[in-house]
Every structure is written in C-alpha cells, then in structure tokens.
Amino acid sequence: MKQDVVRFHNSDSHASSGPASEIAGENDEEPPGISGCLENVVPLPEVAPRLRGKVSVFPTSRSRPASSPRSSAFRRAFFPSATDKEWTDWQWQIRNRIRSIDQLERMLVLSEAERAAAENIQSKLPVGITPYFMSLLSKDDPGDPLRRTVVPTVAEFTQTPGEADDPLGEDGQSPVPGLVHRYPDRVLLLVLDFCSTYCRYCTRSRVVGHGAIYPSRSRLERAIEYIRSTASVRDVLISGGDPLTLNDERLGWLLSRLREIPHVEIIRIGTKIPAVLPQRITPNLVRVLRRYHPLWMSVHFTHPAECTPEAYRACERLANAGIPLGSQTVLLKGINDSTETMKALCHHLLRMRVRPYYLYQCDPITGSSHFRTSVEKASKSSAACAASPAAMPFRPMSSTPPAAAARSRSCPITSRAAMATTCCCATTATGPIAIRISEGDKWIIAPCGSGSRMTCAPSISL
Numbered sequence: 518m519k520q521d522v523v524r525f526h527n528s529d530s531h532a533s534s535g536p537a538s539e540i541a542g543e544n545d546e547e548p549p550g551i552s553g554c555l556e557n558v559v560p561l562p563e564v565a566p567r568l569r570g571k572v573s574v575f576p577t578s579r580s581r582p583a584s585s586p587r588s589s590a591f592r593r594a595f596f597p598s599a600t601d602k603e604w605t606d607w608q609w610q611i612r613n614r615i616r617s618i619d620q621l622e623r624m625l626v627l628s629e630a631e632r633a634a635a636e637n638i639q640s641k642l643p644v645g646i647t648p649y650f651m652s653l654l655s656k657d658d659p660g661d662p663l664r665r666t667v668v669p670t671v672a673e674f675t676q677t678p679g680e681a682d683d684p685l686g687e688d689g690q691s692p693v694p695g696l697v698h699r700y701p702d703r704v705l706l707l708v709l710d711f712c713s714t715y716c717r718y719c720t721r722s723r724v725v726g727h728g729a730i731y732p733s734r735s736r737l738e739r740a741i742e743y744i745r746s747t748a749s750v751r752d753v754l755i756s757g758g759d760p761l762t763l764n765d766e767r768l769g770w771l772l773s774r775l776r777e778i779p780h781v782e783i784i785r786i787g788t789k790i791p792a793v794l795p796q797r798i799t800p801n802l803v804r805v806l807r808r809y810h811p812l813w814m815s816v817h818f819t820h821p822a823e824c825t826p827e828a829y830r831a832c833e834r835l836a837n838a839g840i841p842l843g844s845q846t847v848l849l850k851g852i853n854d855s856t857e858t859m860k861a862l863c864h865h866l867l868r869m870r871v872r873p874y875y876l877y878q879c880d881p882i883t884g885s886s887h888f889r890t891s892v893e894k895a896s897k898s899s900a901a902c903a904a905s906p907a908a909m910p911f912r913p914m915s916s917t918p919p920a921a922a923a924r925s926r927s928c929p930i931t932s933r934a935a936m937a938t939t940c941c942c943a944t945t946a947t948g949p950i951a952i953r954i955s956e957g958d959k960w961i962i963a964p965c966g967s968g969s970r971m972t973c974a975p976s977i978s979l
Contacts (some may be wrong), residue, residue, distance in 0.1 A: 590652075610976060613648050670717075703752035716944055722883075772812075790819040792817060842870060859876075
C-alpha cells in the first residue's frame with residue numbers, strides 16, 4: 518500500500534497528504550446558481566421504510582445525539598483506548614486512517630473482489646478512510662452503499678470504451694501547476710492532492726493521493742500571481758484533494774492572499790469534509806472562514822446514511838457562519854440511483870441547511886463503469902426530487918460535456934453524450950446556449966430560451 522506523510526506542525530505543510538477522494542470532483546467549476554426559495558413550507562415526509570433502519574432524522578440541535586449508535590459501537594470495538602477528545606480531534610482521525618489490507622480485513626469481512634483490489638492497489642488511487650467514516654460502513658455487506666464508495670474492487674482495473682484518466686481535459690488547461698483555467702471568468706485552484714477519505718469514483722484519481730500536488734507556499738504564490746495578472750477572473754474555486762485538510766493557518770493565509778486581489782469577487786471551497794470528517798469543522802475553522810466573505814462552499818453528500826448527528830452539527834456551524842452550502846451529488850449505480858434514496862437525501866440536506874445544488878453523472882474516469890447509471894434512471898431521480906413537495910430539487914444539469922469543453926472550443930461527442938441527462942448550459946463567443954441530449958450519440962443545441970433546435974454531427978464546435 519502506498520505510504521503518505523502526515524504533517525501538522527510546519528506552516529508550510531498541509532494537514533496531511535495521502536489517500537484521497539475528491540469530492541470535489543464532478544464539474545465543480547460550475548458557478549454558484551441563484552438560490553431558490555421555498556414558497557410554501559410543508560412538513561417533511563417520513564423517511565422511506567427501507568431506509569428507516571439506517572437513517573435517523575435530527576431536526577434540532579437540542580434533540581440531536583452526540584453520535585450515531587453505530588459509530589459508538591465501532592469505536593468501542595476497534596479503538597477502545599481512544600478518548601472522547603481524541604475521537605473528536607480531526608488530526609487524530611487523519612493519523613489513524615484505515616489504509617492497509619490488514620486494517621480492512623480486521624474491520625470488514627472482505628469479498629474476493631475487494632481483497633484482490635486491495636492487494637494490487639499500489640499504482641491506483643490509494644485507500645484511505647477515516648475511523649469515523651469507517652464506522653458508518655456495513656461490516657458484512659460488500660454491497661453497502663457507503664462501503665462501495667470507499668473500498669476498492671477489481672472493477673476499478675477494467676477500462677471501458679470512452680473512459681480516460683483525465684476525462685475533463687484539465688491537464689491541458691493548466692497555465693501553472695495546480696491551476697485550471699477553463700472558463701474565462703473563473704479558475705479552479707487545486708491546493709493539494711490529499712483527502713482524508715478517498716472516493717473510488719474520484720474525477721482526479723489520476724493525481725490525488727500520489728504526492729503530485731503539494732501545497733507549498735512557492736507553488737501557491739505562482740497560482741495567486743496568475744490570478745492577480747488575469748483581470749477577467751472573478752471567481753476562484755479552491756479544491757484538490759480536499760482543501761479543508763489544510764491547517765487553519767495555511768487556509769487563512771491562502772484566503773487572505775486571494776481576498777487581496779481586487780477583481781476576485783467570489784471564493785468557493787469544494788469539500789467532502791462534512792460527510793467524511795465532520796470533526797474538522799471546528800469553531801476556530803469557522804472563525805477563519807467567516808473573515809473572507811463572500812465565501813461559498815460546495816459540499817459532497819452522496820447518500821442519506823452520511824447524514825449523521827456529526828454531519829448535521831458540522832453543517833450547522835458552517836451555515837451559522839453565513840456560508841451558503843450547496844451539495845454537488847454524484848449519481849452512482851446501486852448506491853443512490855433510486856428515487857427513494859435520492860428523495861431521502863434531499864430531505865436530509867434541507868434539514869442540514871444545505872441546498873441540493875447539482876446532481877451529476879459519474880465522470881468517465883478509467884475504471885468507473887460499475888458506478889455509472891443510465892440516463893433514464895438519472896432522469897427519474899431528478900424528476901422525483903423535483904416532484905417532492907418538501908424538496909428543493911437539484912438543478913437540471915448533471916454532466917459536463919460541452920460546457921466543460923467550451924473554453925477549448927470543441928467537444929468530442931463520445932461516451933459523455935450517452936451519460937448526460939436533461940440539459941446543461943455553455944457560454945460561447947455568441948452567448949449562452951442550452952445543450953440537450955438527443956437520440957443516439959448526438960447533441961441537440963438551442964439558444965437559451967429559444968424553441969429552435971439543431972442536431973450536430975459526432976463533434977461540435979463551440
């Protein structure tokens with residue numbers, strides 16, 4: 518198993534570096550949308566019977582338990598000597614991540630597919646799971662939704678047509694190391710390649726967890742200087758890896774340097790920390806973040822089983838600091854692609870003061886075919902959320918094909934056409950257009966708000 522290094526003391530280091538998952542994956546460069554509002558507030562429905570055993574509802578902080586019973590039982594079984602102070606310390610959680618096959622076998626009954634993958638994972642995305650998140654996994658069921666998102670299987674070693682290590686073409690749109698400039702008015706700043714917990718469907722699995730992107734001050738200064746010298750950039754998305762694994766001092770330094778640039782109007786942070794390491798959302802971190810408004814946060818929740826008392830508490834702290842929260846959720850086959858699961862997730866997000874923001878198809882990274890669901894299922898999930906009287910539905914954009922390629926001026930229509938749902942928007946030299954999926958591997962293009970339509974060939978020029 519590939520080893521990573523954990524550092525907490527040096528101000529020039531990040532909180533840790535190692536097996537990571539991206540949350541911040543699927544087309545997270547999309548700008549913040551206009552928030553909707555709930556015109557008629559109605560009581561939220563009961564959680565569906567099939568999910569009731571796994572999911573609890575915690576409407577107010579006064580009635581919320583400190584942790585879930587499952588998490589407490591796991592801690593007693595596998596970390597009996599950990600004190601309350603240690604278990605709730607985010608740095609302790611990172612230092613004690615589950616990273617080896619021996620640890621996995623001690624805590625889970627591995628299937629043959631999981632064991633074979635863990636034994637041969639060295640050249641792939643590493644394994645890394647916080648003790649907290651491991652406590653949410655089923656010990657005996659390899660089909661458990663959360664378990665499938667973080668425990669590798671041999672399906673990751675199979676590449677299907679249309680898959681690529683860099684499906685969004687980020688490496689070709691990077692003017693300086695760790696910075697992607699695809700759209701004229703915004704940039705994606707990859708501050709590090711470390712995550713506390715690595716998602717097996719991570720869009721940036723080609724780089725995360727391998728030490729390729731280190732958060733040194735000199736590298737970040739180069740990226741900041743590029744932003745400073747590019748007056749068209751008004752929106753900076755901080756991602757990685759997971760930027761909230763930086764220590765408070767380094768994160769505050771980075772935010773302050775970006776806030777010094779007059780034309781940077783919006784700063785966004787993409788993170789999965791509230792779901793996999795809610796202990797990181799400390800009062801001190803919140804004090805640091807609230808100094809740099811307007812600050813947005815895109816969080817990554819995948820399944821209602823992630824919505825624990827700890828996650829509720831983390832989101833509450835962020836929301837109380839005035840940080841708008843939106844969930845960018847990836848639709849995953851057999852994990853959250855049922856209408857029942859997606860509606861339960863939407864209801865939890867709203868209780869947590871998180872707006873269901875975007876619902877994405879899984880990007881065609883190498884070895885991800887077992888995660889991708891059909892267009893029909895994606896449409897049903899989106900429609901179910903929209904039809905729910907208590908839900909603020911995800912926006913009707915769920916993949917990144919032409920929009921992602923708009924800046925490079927062309928978009929090959931291959932595998933991504935078959936994975937797109939409903940519609941998305943792209944900005945071109947002549948203005949915004951809406952792009953909808955057509956029959957077969959073609960795109961239908963129409964100006965926004967127009968009823969005209971045209972069908973393009975296997976590739977289109979934007």
